[in-house]
Amino acid sequence: MKMTIVLSVLSLLFLKVCIGQDYYFPKKNDVWETSNQSSQSFNENRLEEAVSFAKDNEYSGSRDLRIAILKGFEREPFHEILGPTKKRGGPAGMILKNGYLVTSWGDTKRVDMTFSVTKSFLSTMAGLAEDKGLINSTTDKVIDYIWDGTFDGAHNSKITWEHLLQQNSAWSGELWGGKDWADRPPSEGGIDDWKFEKPKEPGTIMEYNDVRVNVLAYSLTHVWRKPMPMVLKENIMDKIDASTTWRWHGYHHAWTEVDGLKMKSVTGGGHSGAGIFISAEDMARFGMLFLNDGKWRDQRLISEGWIQKAITPSKPNNNYGYMWWLNKQGSRHWEGLSENIYYAAGFGGNFIVIDKENDLVVVTRWLEPKKIAEFMRLVNRSLN
Template sequence: MKQSIYFLLTFTSFILNAQQQYFPQSTASWETISYQEAGLDADKMDDVVAFAKANEYKGSRDLRIAILDGFKKEPFHEILGPTKKRGGPAGMILKNGKIVKAWGDVNRVDMTFSVTKSFLSTVAGIALDKGLIASENDTVANYVWDGTFAGKQNSQITWSQLLQQNSAWQGELYGVKDWADRPPRDGDVDDWQYAQPHKPGTVMEYNDVRVNVLAYSLLQVHRKPLPVVLKENIMDPIGASITWRWKGYDNAWETVDGLQMKSVTGGGHSGAGMFINTTDMARFGLLFINNGNWNGKQLISREFIDRALTPSTPNPNYGYMWWLNNADGSRHWNGVGENVFYAAGFGGNFIIVDREHDLVIVTRWLEPSKVEEFMQLITAAID
């Protein structure tokens, strides 16, 4: 019932805002509006920006160092793909598509870590919209028959379970074993290594190896490098810059139809992933606040977006690689509306979509523990 009310509210908001929605044609001509025009308290919004600048992610700006320190508890963890030194705090806030406020260097290209997962989910949506995948409830083994999904455990796995990160896939990909990726904080990693696997679809486990299995599987379905699929179907139509790059591990080369193609990653905790600037992230969020429609052209179906934002059974705060601010789950921002969903990445990278207030918020290199307070400040500024 709650989910039905949510979709009714967002659809009503979409209809009401359709006439006033703005779509930037280029970064050079992106229109701005004042706090007053956006219905935001100016003094409180100044506090929001000051808060973002004052609470920079504490990790090293040399992201190679930050990654190795952040994941030092993982057995055998190493850098497998490219990294890049980052800039300082940056962000943008959009209202009805127009810029209310921007801070920092919004044109600087930086790693964005697990925000990449929401781009990967979108590539899966493209495959579904094109009929390359008949249903996300199909088992992946019916599409990827090279042994990646062989065996009693892996043959059960569906596309939706990969998208919700509850697949419990077992194996090794590009030299990384699933059991060695993001082990439990407590207990002996050996216990997890030999533990009985969960039934697919029953337990969410944040695990980059399994996310990368999804990327590999989508490469087999699209038969094109996923950055090319994303560029042609999403990034070019929304007017993104030419500066973003989606990278894979150094050894992640596959031969598809006789051509060498790189299989990309869904995150960057061993390097690689999406390298992108703040403005391009904001455009991506603007596409989703408009239910996949960009200036009258439907780039990804509303039906897929609705399913992507449906809470999964094991975790009510997670859909298809988007986080949901659902009060029924443990990852809920108090004092912030439940109609908010977001992409989140290591180091404090966020694309936050508030459909109720028609806000898209991008914040980068914000200390992750401070994002709830950051969003509470924005909520308090709404007039």
Template structure:
């Protein structure tokens, strides 16, 4: 090889490593560096239009979360508020590229309910349990770990961690006074039709059901033998530099005895109250961790294998993984063809979107839920 060719190759390597493909920025605690869109190769005008779209399409439900929940879930028999709730703020969000803030709007430090985005945090505590060997295999039966009767009987004994995590467990019973059949009942048929319907075989049908998700949280509490908010704080939120303002609640009656200590079993959503209360900026740190395959500034906080597993379509629903939504199947966003995108989603238009191909994290709060696809399309158009 000629000397001139060698010099050219070395220059290309240097440019590749130091200019066009710089390492991801990981913000220290209590600070976060912003970059102009132009400096990150992003069209500032188009990005501003995407932000304006999010601001102009605020969730139409009441700002009183109790009212919004009671109206939104009015079809559920016996629905009531059992845990903490709070009035929400206005539209807010942040967009990261390469870890840097390239856009933000609204009060990004305000702590708000995040409803079913909580499920993706719950999934993370399950992944940590797998990583640490507390659960040997997601295909194990949950009843092999939780033997207090929760998984007794011919039907519930078939439930695995895998089916709990992809919401196809069809677990049948009552937890903390809530019946599984009363959560999100079908639109047709009477009360008795819902109540006495025979459960489907575990693993065959995905049903969005908070009671069954709460069974997962309850089961993970028994595996960890300490409160899940503490698990999340120690292993994830503190290492990524999250604030001290986030909280994770259960119901007023979801206290259980573990090793003689009273602990609260947290909820995986908020439509009866509880769940994760958090700021947009803490959401963004969590999203950045997943964008980087569970690695934070050189430290693997949760295995890359787990981050990959949450993105695998379940047998019962192509659009759903392990408590994360996938841009596939019937939930695929119009004109957003990238099926590698995955996201956490919650009632009222709360989203954490992970776009690996564009090195993006998009956090948007209180966006009209059916506008998220268009919002993401507009952000990607600015790349």
């Protein structure tokens, strides 16, 4: 009798491994379902402690994001607002277990700027391009696809798609009025030092730089021959039953022409305004797609191969893949948490955290950025 029970349990475990975790995926406009089984995976008191922590540690910058942006990047020469901004709401977030809602706080339907979380969406546009054969490989040189002068010269012609995705391209130039050398300059030196510094060799040093990210967005617009918001809508957001409220903006003057059509080239963040404006619930849907290895229910949207590439550490930075942050050992490591966690992160404390080992997606908005590791440890501690 006991042997039969043990064998049955082992069979169920084997079956779960073979067919994968049974996740819940909400339909369009559904109220997000809860599950007693998922909720029972948490200690209620400790979970409330984590939520209270998120509420009590709101991002300290102004809720008028135009002011917060100008203050946050005041050291950059020539920095200005070039795209739309929006006053933000208060702290908000969701914790999902197996796709079911365990808890939420704040207004999860409110549409807010999401800043560099946009980069993880942009990375996915590159993944779709490779999956569909528009790009043969991320190791290809971009100049073989974009021949309009953007990648001309001895230096820029070396740059690959992977270099752009890992933010180690050291692309040199100007796009939409943004100068690569003026974006997040070093802590030491003056304008002449930054401006005339010799560019790094592509692939050797990660430099977080929105001008270069916007070069990726521009390049993908020409490869797809479509605006990135349309590509995202048709290939991802419509298929994950996202709301109709999200938007992806570019700078006011960032127009290009493809096939005789004028189209907007969007940004990969809100550094000078623009980027993706989105609700916590739509962010959670995007997170669920990655938790389930690129499938929404039974429909494959992104290849598993791409996701594995996207979350592989780059050589210059062990904590960064293809525009996803990785919880590996390094300067961004969250001590005491799984090294397999990866996440999208944006200015002002916007995060989509994927914890595959615990079947969790955690979305938190307007959390003081330095508090994210402590918050995630509280979430982890609340698991039974």
